[in-house]
Amino acid sequence: MAGTLYLVATPIGNLGDLTFRGVETLKQVDFIAAEDTRVTVKLLNHLEIKKPMVSYYRHNTGTRGEELIARLLAGESCALVTDAGTPAISDPGEELVAQCAQHEIPVVPIPGACAFVNALAVSGLPTGRFTFEGFLAMNKKNRRSHLESLVGETRTMIFHEAPHKLPATLKDLREAFGADRRISLCRELTKLHEQVWRTTLGEAADHYAQTPPKGEFVLVVEGAPQQEKESYTLEEGLEQVEKRLEEGTSLRDAVKQTAAAMGLSRKALYDLAVSRKD
Structure with a gap:
């Protein structure tokens, strides 16, 4: 039976933000996969936890990912942690989670800090x-x-x-x-x-x-202001592009700004503007 991958969120600054469940998970797993073992060992020392660790970071996800999957399939449990915050969010951990999904290995999130x-x-x-x-x-x-x-x-x-x-x-x-x-x-x-x-x-x-x-x-x-949806033609868009050109805006920027404002295809508007210019 396959083991379980736990995604353990670690503090983004204040060590007091690590949850009780996160601490218990780090204590119970067979090993820990860390973005930087030198950073994680400081957290473990603070918690008085001693666990085997392996590094798992952006430049070794290929070979190390295969090793972790093999260990999980063999029945071991693993806690995946980053230097700070929630693993797999804008983080190489997403690749490991995808691999686990392919092999039907259980993945359990342990919520916590997220910047x-x-x-x-x-x-x-x-x-x-x-x-x-x-x-x-x-x-x-x-x-x-x-x-x-x-x-x-x-x-x-x-x-x-x-x-x-x-x-x-x-x-x-x-x-x-x-x-x-x-x-x-x-x-x-x-x-x-x-x-x-x-x-x-x-x-x-x-x-x-x-x-x-x-x-x-x-x-x-802040996002762009909500605008009422209106239907514009490319010809109407071209008129706005020409106005912006007269104001000194480059063709590329005039097309980009007009297309975004009027909800038109930038490529179609650009092609029309170039053909009329020629």
Whole structure:
């Protein structure tokens, strides 16, 4: 009979946030698969728990994943943990869970800390519908494409960001969504210097262009305003593109902005604009 994979959420800062059930699970499993064993051993030492550990992180998911599946199929139980937060959410653990599903290995969640959920809760922005976007790509083309796909997104958007990339990210967000769009910057949640700053993208970008950021951030960004659905033709869209061109907007940006605002196909509108220009 196959063993069980337990997804144990670990503290994102305050060690007191680990649940009783999480502690008991770590005590009872046969072994622990950790994102970084050096980080997890500190937590285990604090809890006075001694368990065999193996590393499981983004660059060894292939071979190590096969090893873990073999051990689970042999009947061993495993607790999967990340350095902080809930495993398998924007995390390599999702691959292991998918493998377990293929082999019909039981997977049991042990709830606990999750940075983006807590950031959303304290953001002051709408929480009924939201989209978690994780970390933006470092590649400029992929990054731009990701943000362009979110221009018309009406749900609250959540991003993770490291301090050294925050100024550039805020600049890109301001360019994509406008300086007046509201944002809640949640820094070092549950830690000593926890801070929640509710402001606009323009103010946030200006501030961190001058002030070096410190700590890990969760960015909660207001969605685009809801608009009544109207049916527009490509010809009407082309008129708006031409107006934007007269204002000095590039063709690419004019088409992108118009397509998002009017609910038109960007490719069809671009092709029409190019054909008329020729």
